[in-house]
Amino acid sequence: MRLTRIFTAIAASSALVLAGCGTADPASTPAPGASGALTPIKLQLQWFFQAQFAGYIAAVDQGFYKEQGLDVQLLEGGVDIVPQTVLAQGRADYAVAWVPKALASREQGAGITDVGQIFGRSGTYQVAWKDSGITKAADLKGKKVGNWGFGNEFELFAGMTKAGIDPGKDVTLVQQQFDMQALLKKEIDAAQAMSYNEYAQLLEAKNPKTGKQYTADDFSIIDWKTEGSSMLQDAVWANTEKLNDPAYQQQTVKFLTATIKGWAFCRDNAEKCRDLVVAKGSKLGKSHQLWQMNEVNKLVWPATGGIGVIDETAWNQTVQLSQTTKNQTGDTVLTKAPEGLAYTNDYIKQAIEQAKTAGVDVNGTAFQPATVTLNEGGS
Structure with missing residues (x-):
């Protein structure tokens, strides 16, 4: 194949x-x-x-x-x-x-x-806004899901597969840039992020409503180690x-x-x-x-x-x-x-x-x- x-x-x-x-x-x-x-x-x-x-x-x-x-x-x-x-x-x-x-x-x-x-x-996350209700892989069904491609998406696909989600039918896949702008602009529902890089970019960004930086309380994280699909x-x-x-x-x-x-x-x-x-x-x-x-x-x-x-x-x-x-x-x-x-x-x-x-x-x-x-x- x-x-x-x-x-x-x-x-x-x-x-x-x-x-x-x-x-x-x-x-x-x-x-x-x-x-x-x-x-x-x-x-x-x-x-x-x-x-x-x-x-x-x-x-x-x-x-x-x-x-x-x-x-x-x-x-x-x-x-x-x-x-x-x-x-x-x-x-x-x-x-x-x-x-x-x-x-x-x-x-x-x-x-x-x-x-x-x-x-x-593994340090791979899928991150969503806290108020989205997305807290686990199964919650991605019907959502716009960002990923970088180039082989970085395997854990995401494994997590969705394990949750019974067909990545070809049950979600809208979006080619994500190597930053978090698509999530910050709410163009996608969940974004791929490394714990050591892109997740930090969210916490470094300023919330225009408050004038202060976002905090961990603003987001929810799907950790593939917890989902059992980490590689x-x-x-x-x-x-x-x-x-x-x-x-x-x-x-x-x-x-x-x-x-x-x-x-x-x-x-x-x-x-x-x-x-x-x-x-x-x-x-x-x-x-x-x-x-x-x-x-x-x-x-x-x-x-x-x-x-x-x-x-x-x-x-x-x-x-x-x-x-x-x-x-x-x-x-x-x-x-x-x-x-x-x-x-x-x-x-x-x-x-x-x-x-x-x-x-x-x-x-x-x-x-x-x-x-x-x-x-x-x-x-």
């Missing part, structure tokens, strides 16, 4: 993968830092610089990658960039991508493997074929070890990481980025099994929903279970042990989120 319309961006980009992968020559890849020189590494992010990627930004800034013999270049993402395709085509050494999107690309031929599930929880999101993906190369295996452990240190640093130094993100050129302001850092930390910490370890139950739920959730034309994200090495905990577990030896708290059991005050416009 071919994915259509909303799934086209992923499928079309992935169609180029097989021609671009090539075969790595293990003998030509030196072990990281073997000669004392830093090994250049490119990490493709899935969006613009923001606190969603603060752990990687901090690992560069604090020298954690250099400690491992790596010179890491962060490649900024955007609307037209599919990270897993960039990775599979050999234009990056690692990539950050949501699991269902990446699995769809794997089914189209991308040779990639999840080696570190940094976000252990795994930000993960570090590696090139599957290169994982046969002992040098790339060693490099992957080193990369993940430094990445763990970066995320632990941002857990313990949220304001410092906020400043690093802003200095990196974030398009959103300081209070917004502090909110985002705090909310992103909630998705990472606590990490009971250790940061980045792929939980089998969460993985299986993501795969099962990807095989059964249909879009408005009746197509599913996946047509079959992933084949080959879709994920492995081998390298992240080695990295966790190395980080623990260096005195890093890899579980964050004591993590407590802060209370962040948003300024108007996120400034």
